[in-house]
Amino acid sequence: MPTYGVYTQVDLEDVAPLFDSPLRGYSREAGRFALELAAAAYDFQLRPFLDAGWTDMTMQIDRRLLKGLRAAEEDQSFRRNISNLWTEAVAQRLKDASGMLLSARAMVKQVWESDTGRAVVMLHKAPNNRWVVAIGFAGTGKRLVDWVPNFNFSHQDGLHAGFESIMRQFAANAPNMTFPAAASALGLDSLTLPDIIDSMKRPDSPFYLFAAGHSQGGAVVQLWINHLMEQGVLPENLSGYGFAAPSVCDAGYPCRQLPVMLVSNSDDLFARVGLTGHMGRSFVYPADRALREMCYMGLADDPFFMEQLDSFSQLTDTAQSLLHGTALVYALSYLEETEASAILKDFAQTSLIDMAEGTVQSFIRLMRRLYRQSYEQAAGHPPDREQLLALARDYLGRMRAYGPRKVMHAAFQAISAPHHLVFRDPARPGMAPYAYIVVRGYPMLEEKV
Secondary structure, three states: OOOEOOOOOOEOOOOHHHHOOHHHOOOHHHHHHHHHHHHHHHHOOOHHHHHOOOEEEEEEEOOEEEEEEOOHHHOOOHHHHHHHHHHHHHHHHHHHHOOOOOOHHHHHHOOOOOOOOEEEEEEEEOOOOOEEEEEEEOOOOOOHHHHHHHHOOOOOOOEOHHHHHHHHHHHHHHHHOEOHHHHHHOOOOOOEHHHHHHHOOOOOOOEEEEEEEEOHHHHHHHHHHHHHHHOOOOHHHEEEEEEOOOOOEOOOOOOOOOOEEEEEEOOOHHHHOOOOEOOOEEEEEOOOHHHHHHHOOOHHHOHHHHHHHHHHHOOOOHHHHHHHHHHHHHHHHOOOHHHHHHHHHHHHOOOOOOOOOOOHHHHHHHHHHHHHHHHHHHHOOOOOHHHHHHHHHHHHHHHHHHOHHHHHHHHHHHHHHHHOOOOOOOOOOOOOHHHHHHHHHHHHOEEEO
16 A cells, blocks of 8 residues: 655655656656655654655764664564664654754854754665665754854855755765665675765666755755766766755856756745856746745735735845845844844744853844855955945834834745745645645746756
8 A cells, every 4th residue: 555745645655756857857746755855854754754665764963873764564573663763763852952052152163164964865676676765855954053054155166165065974974874675685795875876877777866855955955966976976867856945056167957856936035045056957936826825824915924025036146135134133233132132032933042151242243244254255245335234224124113023023934934845733724835836836837047
């Protein structure tokens, strides 16, 4: 009996559609599977994949690797079942335990050198005597340190340094990712991810790699597929899907045509930032009334939200977006400390300001410095002071007219509402934007040339 995905109802046992190369166009079933895989990389809810026969699972949480989840039918013993559940529980505990935000001083120390990133790797036998290796890369987590790579816009080698650091961390962990069930089936003593990658350099490789990710994870998908092709992996042995993926290369980098499908919501600011170029084929869903009513949780009827959404839709590149972000943080620095503290706690969803060292204003100064430095890396020059101050005054005027929390709340919602991959609360009405696109809206996707 088939096992279906939680969010798209795709058959998780049917791996045949995963072989449809993105170079040939968007695949409805592959897109749905990709969304399920990208969602699983966030919370490691892997039971549906296990039930569907996926095996040899490895989870990466920052530097840690957790291995040992195998398909239920391979070992029906009580011990194996408990082992599977224990591994899932440990992964969740590590993820939650890492949720404490860093102090301002620790943040400064780690600004461009944080080891962060989550991924899940699994394997499934295909009907054509091949094996599919599926890799899901998670998007940005809730910790402050998880956001640090997003703001590292340096690009000495032509690639976004922050996203590249996450990809290289995953590559460094690859030799420790093993596939004992597949090794046994193939009559091998052992099998690692580098062994599989070496095999995929041949046309007759028994392995096929399918990667997916959302947001930051969608950026890593592009860089990972590019990295594999630079090593000599053949494009016919690869597929990648990215949702809401930022751009990852600069104008001087040879952004090759990768077997990667990138899907974005036109309202989603995150898909318009990064560097200047994406790697792969980019398809955009033109946000309409139907999507906004179904996916924005009632906000489509809020004129204040729609005004802010329309304002952000005018931001078409990274430099513009960072300039507005810097101005918004500047405006916060002019508020009373109690007001600023309440706003920051609202959006951190934790006691962000309960820092052992520093005050609210020292944290805001840190964020101002981070935004300014990111702008300089992305644009190649400091922001124009008069333009920056004019934007900051505009935001401050809106805060004084409508209230700081209302303005910040509208800005936060205009950024976050279009960006959701899935809604994890089954009681929440509607569908998340990207779930809506892959289930209902894929015929309306328009290729961005």
